[in-house]
Amino acid sequence: MNNSDEVLEKLLGKSFTQNTILHRIKDLCLLGSRFSGTESEKNAQQYMIDFLSELNVSKQEYEFEYQGWWRGACNFYIRTDAKREFPAISLVLAPSTPDEGTKGRIIDCGGGSVTEMNRLKEIIPGNIAMVHSGNTEEGWLHRRIKYANAYKFGASGFIFANHNPGQLFPTGSVRSNRIGEIPAIGISKESYEYIKEMMNRYEDVTGKITVYNNYENTTSKHIIWEIPGVQKDEVIIIGGHYDGHDIAQGATDNAASIAVLLELTKLMVENNYVPYRTIRFIAFAVEEFGVVGSNILVNDKGVKNIVAMINFDGLVGHIPKHIACNGYEELYKAMLKLKEELLYEPKISKSIITASDNFPYMCKGIPNFCVYGEKPDPRAGRGYGHTSADTFDKISKVDAKLSLAFALVFIDKFSKLAELPKRLSDSEVVKILRDAKLEENLKLLEKWPFK
Numbered sequence: 001m002n003n004s005d006e007v008l009e010k011l012l013g014k015s016f017t018q019n020t021i022l023h024r025i026k027d028l029c030l031l032g033s034r035f036s037g038t039e040s041e042k043n044a045q046q047y048m049i050d051f052l053s054e055l056n057v058s059k060q061e062y063e064f065e066y067q068g069w070w071r072g073a074c075n076f077y078i079r080t081d082a083k084r085e086f087p088a089i090s091l092v093l094a095p096s097t098p099d100e101g102t103k104g105r106i107i108d109c110g111g112g113s114v115t116e117m118n119r120l121k122e123i124i125p126g127n128i129a130m131v132h133s134g135n136t137e138e139g140w141l142h143r144r145i146k147y148a149n150a151y152k153f154g155a156s157g158f159i160f161a162n163h164n165p166g167q168l169f170p171t172g173s174v175r176s177n178r179i180g181e182i183p184a185i186g187i188s189k190e191s192y193e194y195i196k197e198m199m200n201r202y203e204d205v206t207g208k209i210t211v212y213n214n215y216e217n218t219t220s221k222h223i224i225w226e227i228p229g230v231q232k233d234e235v236i237i238i239g240g241h242y243d244g245h246d247i248a249q250g251a252t253d254n255a256a257s258i259a260v261l262l263e264l265t266k267l268m269v270e271n272n273y274v275p276y277r278t279i280r281f282i283a284f285a286v287e288e289f290g291v292v293g294s295n296i297l298v299n300d301k302g303v304k305n306i307v308a309m310i311n312f313d314g315l316v317g318h319i320p321k322h323i324a325c326n327g328y329e330e331l332y333k334a335m336l337k338l339k340e341e342l343l344y345e346p347k348i349s350k351s352i353i354t355a356s357d358n359f360p361y362m363c364k365g366i367p368n369f370c371v372y373g374e375k376p377d378p379r380a381g382r383g384y385g386h387t388s389a390d391t392f393d394k395i396s397k398v399d400a401k402l403s404l405a406f407a408l409v410f411i412d413k414f415s416k417l418a419e420l421p422k423r424l425s426d427s428e429v430v431k432i433l434r435d436a437k438l439e440e441n442l443k444l445l446e447k448w449p450f451k
């Protein structure tokens with residue numbers, strides 16, 4: 001009765017009656033941040049290896065070199081009538097300042113788009129550009145684009161302010177796999193509002209950033225394992241990144257998704273589930289440094305036999321689940337047909353996610369998804385993500401189980417499609433990215449792999 005609906009139903013039942021998904025998420029969170037280059041990261045690797053060994057699943061470890069980065073002391077103050085200090089942290093891959101710090105007038109660049117910075121182009125050079133993490137006048141832009149804009153306009157420093165309240169500092173990388181050009185810090189919304197008030201009162205508000213970070217090349221590894229399918233040579237990748245940010249547990253981003261990969265494996269193996277196509281699970285390393293690990297893997301090993309890629313990034317924590325088809329029309333149509341069979345109706349869109357591990361596969365033309373919990377309020381943006389508040393207590397028990405069940409049904413139904421959408425050619429992928437007006441920003445981010 002392998003691969004029958006009966007097995008699926010049994011697995012579905014177990015995904016709800018067992019509590020193991022919650023234990024798994026908690027275990028991963030309690031290992032610590034799993035930040036690249038830390039002991040916690042190594043412990044997470046060992047945790048996954050031990051888990052798979054217990055299930056008798058053979059695994060591969062793919063090791064690679066990347067630009068390592070470790071946080072050091074960070075100090076930030078402004079001076080008007082008096083010195084006022086604010087708690088701040090360096091953004092990831094930002095350089096250290098000289099010992100005497102980086103000083104400059106603080107320029108409020110709003111959301112940090114080119115439109116906003118253009119209006120200030122006379123005064124940004126040599127000064128500190130301050131932007132918030134909310135929407136810009138050009139719509140939503142990734143932090144790395146805002147940083148690249150600040151650098152391009154000649155800023156000597158970069159302040160990234162949370163747009164959500166709660167005295168939380170946002171973190172995140174400023175470049176992909178290389179050290180950025182100018183120092184960059186994250187501050188809370190409350191500090192940001194305070195500084196803006198001071199700017200209303202005083203014509204010139206100067207700031208000083210002093211940061212000591214460490215950086216050198218180091219190595220990490222992906223953990224890869226498979227469940228062979230009836231169609232052995234057609235491989236569907238189910239991936240998610242296991243690294244988090246050093247200031248948090250990275251519960252929703254992305255320990256919980258990794259817990260789902262592990263629990264899916266356990267359910268499938270223990271119940272002799274044979275997928276129609278081979279499922280290759282990949283726990284990706286070094287995603288938070290700018291989608292580094294998956295990019296290296298795809299460029300090194302290629303995409304032979306890979307017929308689709310499903311990426312879970314922030315799967316647990318919010319409903320409905322959002323299946324982004326990354327601009328791929330045929331994939332989108334196929335998913336609309338499957339929608340009613342997917343346990344409960346997810347949101348299905350053609351949204352293009354370039355800042356997660358599906359993107360290197362997208363660039364190779366592989367039909368690819370990024371799947372995540374849709375935030376109930378779009379104004380909330382990242383919410384707790386990339387702050388110290390992304391912790392285990394934010395995970396709801398029912399949504400953890402629901403996410404596991406959802407992933408199970410989605411993978412089963414999708415992998416059984418008689419015909420999967422074909423791979424796209426380079427020119428077809430380029431057209432999708434150009435039509436979405438992403439070319440310029442991807443080039444700015446050094447993520448445009450085409451001629």
Ligand SMILES: [Zn+2]
Pocket residue numbers: 241253254287313314
């Ligand atoms: Zn993530």
